[in-house]
Every structure is written in C-alpha cells, then in structure tokens.
Amino acid sequence: MAVTLSERAASHVANYMVKRGKGIGLRLGVRTSGCSGMAYKLEFADVAHPDDIQFESYGVRVLIDPKSLPYLDGTELDYAREGLNEGFRFNNPNVKDACGCGESFNV
Amino acid sequence: MALLQIAEPGESAAPHQHRLAVGIDLGTTNSLVATVRSGLAVVLSDELGRPLLPSVVRYLPDGSSEVGYEAQARQSLDPRNSIVSVKRFMGRGLQDIAHREGMPYVFDDAPGMLRLQTAAGRKSPVEVSAEILRTLRLRAEASLGGPLVGAVITVPAYFDDAQRQATKDAARIAGLPVLRLLNEPTAAAIAYGLDNASESIYAVYDLGGGTFDISILRLARGIFEVLATGGDSALGGDDFDHRIFCWMLEAAQLKPLSVEDSRMLLTRAREAKEYLTFHGVAPINARLNSGEAVDLTLTTEIFAEISQTLVAKTIQPVKKALRDAGLSVADVKGVVMVGGATRMPQVQHAVGEFFRQEPLNNLDPDKVVAIGAAKQANLLVGNGLAGDDWLLLDVIPLSLGLETMGGLVEKIIPRNATIPTARAQEFTTFRDGQTALAVHVVQGERELVSDCRSLARFELRGIPPMVAGAARIRVTFQVDADGLLAVTAREQTAGVEASIVVKPSYGLSDGEIAGMLRDSMLHVRDDALQRALKESQVDAQRLIEAVSSALATDGDLLSGEELARVEHGIVKLQGAASGENRRQIMLAMDDLEAETKDFAARRMDKSIRRAFAGRNISELDSEVLATRAGETA
Numbered sequence: 001m002a003v004t005l006s007e008r009a010a011s012h013v014a015n016y017m018v019k020r021g022k023g024i025g026l027r028l029g030v031r032t033s034g035c036s037g038m039a040y041k042l043e044f045a046d047v048a049h050p051d052d053i054q055f056e057s058y059g060v061r062v063l064i065d066p067k068s069l070p071y072l073d074g075t076e077l078d079y080a081r082e083g084l085n086e087g088f089r090f091n092n093p094n095v096k097d098a099c100g101c102g103e104s105f106n107v
Numbered sequence: 108m109a110l111l112q113i114a115e116p117g118e119s120a121a122p123h124q125h126r127l128a129v130g131i132d133l134g135t136t137n138s139l140v141a142t143v144r145s146g147l148a149v150v151l152s153d154e155l156g157r158p159l160l161p162s163v164v165r166y167l168p169d170g171s172s173e174v175g176y177e178a179q180a181r182q183s184l185d186p187r188n189s190i191v192s193v194k195r196f197m198g199r200g201l202q203d204i205a206h207r208e209g210m211p212y213v214f215d216d217a218p219g220m221l222r223l224q225t226a227a228g229r230k231s232p233v234e235v236s237a238e239i240l241r242t243l244r245l246r247a248e249a250s251l252g253g254p255l256v257g258a259v260i261t262v263p264a265y266f267d268d269a270q271r272q273a274t275k276d277a278a279r280i281a282g283l284p285v286l287r288l289l290n291e292p293t294a295a296a297i298a299y300g301l302d303n304a305s306e307s308i309y310a311v312y313d314l315g316g317g318t319f320d321i322s323i324l325r326l327a328r329g330i331f332e333v334l335a336t337g338g339d340s341a342l343g344g345d346d347f348d349h350r351i352f353c354w355m356l357e358a359a360q361l362k363p364l365s366v367e368d369s370r371m372l373l374t375r376a377r378e379a380k381e382y383l384t385f386h387g388v389a390p391i392n393a394r395l396n397s398g399e400a401v402d403l404t405l406t407t408e409i410f411a412e413i414s415q416t417l418v419a420k421t422i423q424p425v426k427k428a429l430r431d432a433g434l435s436v437a438d439v440k441g442v443v444m445v446g447g448a449t450r451m452p453q454v455q456h457a458v459g460e461f462f463r464q465e466p467l468n469n470l471d472p473d474k475v476v477a478i479g480a481a482k483q484a485n486l487l488v489g490n491g492l493a494g495d496d497w498l499l500l501d502v503i504p505l506s507l508g509l510e511t512m513g514g515l516v517e518k519i520i521p522r523n524a525t526i527p528t529a530r531a532q533e534f535t536t537f538r539d540g541q542t543a544l545a546v547h548v549v550q551g552e553r554e555l556v557s558d559c560r561s562l563a564r565f566e567l568r569g570i571p572p573m574v575a576g577a578a579r580i581r582v583t584f585q586v587d588a589d590g591l592l593a594v595t596a597r598e599q600t601a602g603v604e605a606s607i608v609v610k611p612s613y614g615l616s617d618g619e620i621a622g623m624l625r626d627s628m629l630h631v632r633d634d635a636l637q638r639a640l641k642e643s644q645v646d647a648q649r650l651i652e653a654v655s656s657a658l659a660t661d662g663d664l665l666s667g668e669e670l671a672r673v674e675h676g677i678v679k680l681q682g683a684a685s686g687e688n689r690r691q692i693m694l695a696m697d698d699l700e701a702e703t704k705d706f707a708a709r710r711m712d713k714s715i716r717r718a719f720a721g722r723n724i725s726e727l728d729s730e731v732l733a734t735r736a737g738e739t740a
Contacts (some may be wrong), residue, residue: 016113016145026113043114044146080110084154084250087110087144 003028003055003062003072009079009088010058017044017060024048025061028077029068038071038105040090070094110252113145126488127251128286130294130480131243131260133236133274135194136316136343138162139474140243140258141481142251148298148478148485151250158474160246164238165189166227174242183370186211188226192317193239195340196221196232197277198270220273233277240281257286259484261476264290264322264333286487287588292322293331294479295445299467301326307440308334308432312458312466314421315446317343321425323432323439335432337424342417344380344448350413351376351405355391359401368395379405384450411453418457425461442466447473487588507584507592510547510556512537512648513641519584522552529585534596536580537649539656540572544580546596548609554634555641562609567596569603575652636689643692647684650696651677654703657710664709676702 005013005026017023025048029041045063048054053069055062064072075092095105129151132139137159141150150158157176165178166188172178182189190212196204201216213224222229240260247255260283262274271288278285292311296302301309306327313320320338324331352373355361364372372393379389383405393401429435442458444466449455458466470478508518511534519530536544544567551559570578579599586592595606654677662670676699683695 012145013113016147020146027116040111041114042111043116046116082110082252084151084246085110085252086250087112087252089110 002074003064003069004076005057005060005062006076006078007058009077010060012079012088013060014058020044022046025054025063026077027063028072028075029065030071031068040105041068042077042088115146126256127247127253128256128481128484128488129243129247129251129258130289130477130482130484131240131258131283132291132294132474132477132480133194133239133260133262133277134162134315134476135192135318136162137473138239138243139477140247141474141477142247143481143485148481150474150477151247153246160239160242162193162239163189163191164193164235166225166230168226170227172227172238174238183366187213190223190225190230190235193232193235196223197236198267198273199232219269233273234280236274236277237280240278240283244281244283255283256488257284257484259286259289259294259480259487261289261291261294261480263320264292264336265320265338286484289480289483290322290331290333291320291445291476292324292333292336292443294476294483295443296324296326296331296479297482298470298475298479299441299443301441301443302331305440308434308438309441309443310425310428310439310462311443311445312421312425312449313338313445314448314454315343316448317341317345319343319421319424321421321428323428323434334434335428337428337431339420339424342420344377344446346417347380347414347448347451348373348376350417351379351410354405354409354413355401355403358403361395361399361401365396371395372401375401380410380451383407383410384452407452414451414453418453421454422457422461436462439464443475444468444472445475505550505560506552507548507550507562507586508559509534509582510545510549511645513645514556515638515641515645516549516551516554516556516559519582520586524586526586527588529583531581531583534580534582535576536570536573536578537575538652539575541575541578542570542572543568544570544596546582546594546605546607548584548592548594548607553630554638558630558634562592563594563607565594565596565605565607567598567603567605569601570598571601575649640687640689640692643689643696644684647680647692647696650699651680651684654699657703657706661706661710661713664713665706669706673699673702673706 013026023044023046025045027041027043027045030038031041032038045061048063049065051066052063053066055064071094072092073094075090075094078089078091080086080089092105097106127142129140129142130148132141139150139158139160141148143149152158153160153175160175161179163178163182164172164174165181165185166172173181178189182191198220200219201207201214201221204214204221207214215222215224215229217231220231220233222231223235244255244258258278260274260278262271266274274288275285291313295311295313296309304326307325309324309326311320311322311324313322318338318340319342320336322333323335325334352369355372355376356364375391375393379391382389387407389405391401391403391405395401429439439462442462442464444455444458449458449466449468449472455466455468506518506522507520508516511517517532519532520528534544545564546567547556547564548562549556549559550562553559567580570580581597581599583595583597584592585595591608593606593608595604597604654673658670658673665673676695680692680695680699683691686692
C-alpha cells in the first residue's frame with residue numbers, strides 16, 4: 001500500500017509550502033461528489049490526525065485518511081504542463097472510468 | 108484529465124466548481140494578468156513565456172486586429188492604425204486630450220468620449236481596451252483550463268467615474284465579468300500584504316514607462332483609503348532612455364541621425380539603463396547606417412548625474428501629495444515601489460533618502476499591481492483562507508440617508524461604512540389613512556435635508572389605509588462593491604414595493620466631499636439643536652393631528668366647555684410649533700396632553716362598550732377559548 005509523488009510534483013509541493021510559510025505536508029483524499037461518483041481532495045496539511053496514514057516522497061510528507069486509502073492505493077501524484085496550463089495530476093490505477101474532464105471518477 | 112491545484116485545508120473545490128479568477132493590470136504601456144495558484148499569486152505568461160502584453164492594438168483593413176508584441180513591432184510602419192497608450196483616452200472627450208497634434212491618430216469627436224479612425228473603422232477607446240482585455244482573458248483561460256468567474260481590474264486612483272465606467276464597459280465587451288475595479292496603489296499594497304500590516308500610512312511610488320504616480324494610502328481596519336494622489340503623466344522610464352540617448356549623441360559627437368539609427372540607439376540606451384541596475388558600468392556598442400561605430404561606456408555615476416533632474420521631478424509631486432494629505436514624511440510607515448523604472452538604483456536611493464527608509468522592492472515592480480489584483484480576485488470569488496474571507500477595501504465617503512418629517516435626515520448607512528453593505532430601517536406613516544410615502548434619498552453629514560445633497564426621490568404607493576403609525580415600511584439601502592446604491596421601500600402588510608438605483612459618488616469631487624465633511628464638523632452643535640427643534644415640531648404636529656381626528660369622530664363625548672379648552676390647547680400648540688422655541692412647544696404639548704387625558708379615557712370606554720355591545724357573556728367566553736385553542740395549535 002503506498003501513495004507516492006513524482007520528483008517534479010514533490011519539488012513543486014515543497015516550493016509552495018516554503019512560500020506558504022506553514023504546513024506539515026500534503027493531504028490527499030477522495031470524497032463522494034461530482035458527476036462520476038468521486039472527486040480528489042488535494043490540500044495543504046497543517047495538522048496530522050491520529051488515524052492518518054503517512055507516506056514520504058522526496059522529502060514531502062503525504063497524509064491520507066484511512067477511508068480514502070483504498071481508492072488511492074498505488075497512485076502517483078505528478079506535476080504536468082498542458083499548453084499554458086499546469087498543475088497536479090493523479091495517476092491512479094484504481095480508476096475504472098472518469099468523467100470527460102477527469103475531475104471526478106469511479107472505481 | 109484536469110490538472111489540480113493544492114487547496115487550503117478543508118477547502119478543496121467540488122468538481123466543476125473551480126472558481127477561476129484573475130487580476131488584470133491594464134496599464135498604459137503594458138498589461139498583465141495574474142492568478143492565485145496553489146496559494147501563490149503568479150503572473151500568467153503567453154506561449155513564448157512573456158509575462159507582459161504591450162498595450163498596443165493594431166487594426167487591419169480586413170476588420171481584424173492584432174494585440175501586443177505583434178502590434179508593437181509594426182507600430183512604426185503603421186502608426187495611424189496602431190493604438191498605443193489608449194488608457195489615456197478612456198472616458199475622455201476630444202477637448203481633454205493635450206498634445207493631440209503630436210499623435211499619429213485621426214480623432215473624431217463624439218458625445219462623451221472621442222473616437223479613433225482606423226483601417227477597421229471608427230473605434231472608441233473602450234473597444235481598443237476591450238481588445239487588450241480579450242487577449243488577456245484568452246491567455247488566462249488557456250492557462251487555467253476553463254472560463255473565468257471574474258476579474259479584478261486595476262485603475263489609477265485618480266480615475267473618475269467616467270474613466271472607471273469606460274474600463275468596466277471594455278471588460279464587458281471583452282466577455283470578462285468584473286468582480287471589482289481596484290485602485291492600482293491599493294493593489295500594490297495588497298501584493299506586499301500591507302492589508303494585514305499595522306494600521307498606518309503608506310506611500311506608493313509608481314514610475315512606469317511613461318507615467319509617474321504617487322499615492323498616499325491610509326490603512327484602517329483592513330481598508331485602504333486613498334488620502335492623496337499626484338504625479339506627472341509625462342514622466343517615466345522612457346525619459347531616462349532619452350537622457351542616455353542625448354548623452355550618447357554628445358559623447359560620440361554624432362551628426363543628426365536617420366530615424367532607424369535613432370530608434371536603434373534608443374534601444375541601446377534602454378539596454379544600458381537596464382544593465383546598470385545590476386552593474387557599475389554599461390558598454391554601449393553600435394554601428395550606424397553610415398558605417399560609423401559608436402563605442403561608449405556609461406557608468407552609474409554618469410547616469411545618475413544626467414538623470415538627476417528627472418529623479419528630482421518625481422520628488423516634487425511626492426511632497427505635494429503629502430502636503431495635500433496633511434502629513435509629513437515621518438508619518439509614512441512604508442513605501443511601495445511599482446513600475447519597471449523603479450529598478451534604477453538612483454531612483455531607489457532618492458526615494459529611500461526622501462522617506463528616510465528602505466522602500467519595499469522585493470517583488471517584481473512590473474508585476475506587483477497584477478499580483479495584488481489577483482490576490483483580491485481570489486478572495487472575492489471565495490477561494491481565500493478561512494479567517495480572512497472578505498477583504499473590504501472601499502468605504503462610503505459620505506453618509507447616506509432619508510428625509511423624514513420636518514426636513515430631518517435619518518442616516519441609514521454611516522460615512523466610512525465598508526462596501527458592499529446593506530442596511531434597513533423601518534418607517535411608518537405620519538397621517539391616518541396615508542397611502543403613499545415619498546422617499547427622498549440624501550447624502551451628507553448634516554442633520555437637515557437642506558444642508559445635504561439630494562440623490563434621488565421616489566414614491567411608494569398603494570399602502571393600505573391605516574391609522575398613523577400602524578404601517579410598517581421597511582426601507583433598505585444597499586451599496587454594491589462598485590458604489591452603486593439601490594434603495595428599496597416595502598410595505599410589510601400589503602407587500603407593495605418601490606425602488607431606485609443611484610450612483611452616490613457621481614459628480615462629487617474629493618474636494619466637495621472634504622468640504623461637506625468640514626461643514627458637518629463646524630455645525631455639530633447647531634445641527635443638534637436644529638434637529639431637536641424639528642423633532643419637537645414634528646411631535647407637536649403629530650399630536651395635533653391625533654387630537655383633531657379624535658375630535659372629529661368622538662367630539663360628542665366632550666361638553667362644550669371641555670371642547671373649547673381642548674381646541675384652545677390645539678391653537679396654542681400650533682402657535683408654539685410654528686415658532687423656534689423648543690421649550691414653548693414642549694410646554695404647549697404637555698398642556699394639551701393633560702387637557703385630553705380625560706377625553707382619551709372616555710374614548711377608550713366608548714370603544715370597549717361598542718365592541719361588546721349586544722353580546723352575552725357566554726359568547727365572549729367561547730371566543731376566549733377559541734383564541735386559546737389557536738394559541739396551542
């Protein structure tokens with residue numbers, strides 16, 4: 001069971017955290033929402049919850065709540081550039097299908 | 108799939124609900140667009156990685172246009188159709204434009220705003236600005252991957268209503284929803300996070316390519332107030348280039364140059380200027396068309412010397428702005444540097460020396476306004492951190508209120524209230540059976556309507572006839588973020604409603620506002636006395652109305668002698684109320700009230716007798732029971 005960051009994603013996260021001036025890591029999760037059932041949560045983490053499962057990738061701490069982990073297991077978070085747009089992308093092997101834009105998905 | 112950004116804890120947006128918002132610095136020379144990404148404000152670059160968009164629009168004969176670097180490159184070949192510095196024409200009539208004989212454009216006069224004759228037809232400055240905004244919008248949508256919820260667009264602090272409205276119209280034509288217009292110096296202060304700093308006075312020194320602006324801001328309770336502005340609309344970085352250019356001509360003893368050579372040497376001059384920001388000496392090498400070589404070395408010292416008068420020229424307006432604000436250098440807590448030309452060490456030095464402190468310059472001075480606007484836009488669409496969920500930046504300069512009986516002002520929204528805001532107050536009718544209410548909206552600090560400024564009048568009709576004081580009329584004043592006031596009056600029982608929209612600041616200059624405030628301070632005591640007098644007069648009138656209407660219905664309850672005494676009381680009170688002596692009015696009112704006390708008791712008895720007449724006890728009992736049942740149901 002693991003969730004990882006790509007090196008590029010980790011360096012961007014680390015950079016954002018420095019500029020933000022606080023935070024202990026990155027919180028990933030899923031929640032039921034959106035047109036295809038589930039949506040990702042991608043947030044800065046200021047506190048760790050007791051039941052959080054934690055990983056570390058290239059020096060960045062990743063926190064995941066235990067309920068979300070089954071849906072995210074094996075995911076690599078990458079940082080990508082598409083034309084002028086750039087941002088984070090979940091490469092999640094559990095996803096069966098996603099809505100057109102990929103903002104919500106189904107496992 | 109979609110690319111995601113990191114959100115603040117607990118604030119991940121639901122799918123398809125990203126609130127994409129941008130800040131736009133619509134500049135005279137260059138424009139920029141910025142956004143907040145993963146909590147960080149960044150300027151969005153074009154496909155070639157260039158953050159700036161030159162504010163140049165070139166119109167082509169086929170009706171199309173090109174914007175930015177493309178247009179700038181062909182500007183000298185097609186000056187008539189290449190519109191530069193269109194911001195100077197926004198909201199301006201032909202007679203407002205100085206030196207227009209020196210401009211390559213064909214102007215047309217039109218009511219309200221001038222027009223430009225181009226190969227693509229007659230264009231208003233609003234349309235030209237819209238081209239720039241559209242280009243920035245497309246860039247932002249490509250960068251952010253979706254349509255924008257809205258934009259904050261910056262304007263100079265000295266822009267008047269017409270210029271601001273023109274900017275908004277341009278955004279509308281460009282398909283860009285405007286969240287708010289923001290003053291440029293305020294945006295720069297926000298970029299530096301001064302909105303979270305201590306309440307104090309800040310100066311914003313903005314030396315751009317062709318304009319210089321100084322603004323003195325006061326931060327109080329998270330709100331920036333522009334205390335004074337000043338500047339020179341014909342002074343900027345380009346003048347420094349020109350000084351170097353002149354120095355080159357002299358130092359290399361050049362003969363009069365061709366247009367191409369001049370332009371080439373001006374470019375070299377600008378490069379040397381930029382080089383000197385980080386180096387002590389700048390080599391200047393060029394080969395003229397004639398084959399003649401130019402080989403010079405410009406040192407920081409020489410540059411400082413030849414540009415000394417230009418730097419000094421910026422300090423004069425700074426002094427004046429401080430004087431206008433009634434402040435001294437010691438009052439200024441921080442100085443924000445804006446505009447590429449503030450990178451020049453001699454400018455930094457002069458400003459630091461004048462204000463006796465290091466100016467704030469660690470953000471890119473070309474981007475600082477756009478960054479502040481982006482931060483503001485991000486907050487306005489609700490993407491902000493929990494805790495600073497709303498940033499209020501504008502205040503109402505003068506109180507807004509209503510005229511009430513006796514020509515008095517009832518203030519609904521006090522001066523310095525932050526906008527957007529909404530306040531409501533209940534009013535009632537003055538006369539029995541009154542079916543309409545005149546609403547007169549006024550602006551000002553004085554107690555009497557005649558001393559305030561009238562903004563609008565409207566009537567609420569269709570109030571059901573009731574006794575005086577029974578109707579409940581809720582008057583709501585709502586001021587949106589752009590200072591537009593909407594007044595609504597609604598009668599609560601019948602639900603009739605009337606409303607009006609006014610622009611309260613329209614046509615009022617800062618000087619007039621200051622004058623109105625000064626007046627109000629001078630007249631505080633007078634006004635309070637006047638108000639008290641007027642209030643007594645209104646009370647007296649109300650009592651007379653009430654007694655007269657009681658006499659009309661129940662006059663028969665009084666003996667002839669009693670009736671005469673009450674009527675005498677009314678006449679006496681009427682006499683007092685038309686005078687200016689508040690004490691006399693109060694006394695006459697007391698008399699009349701004492702005289703009618705018995706009368707009131709008798710009327711009460713009579714109405715009770717009438718209510719119960721012809722009914723027996725059991726009927727009344729069942730009615731009481733029914734009421735109780737209703738209460739518990």
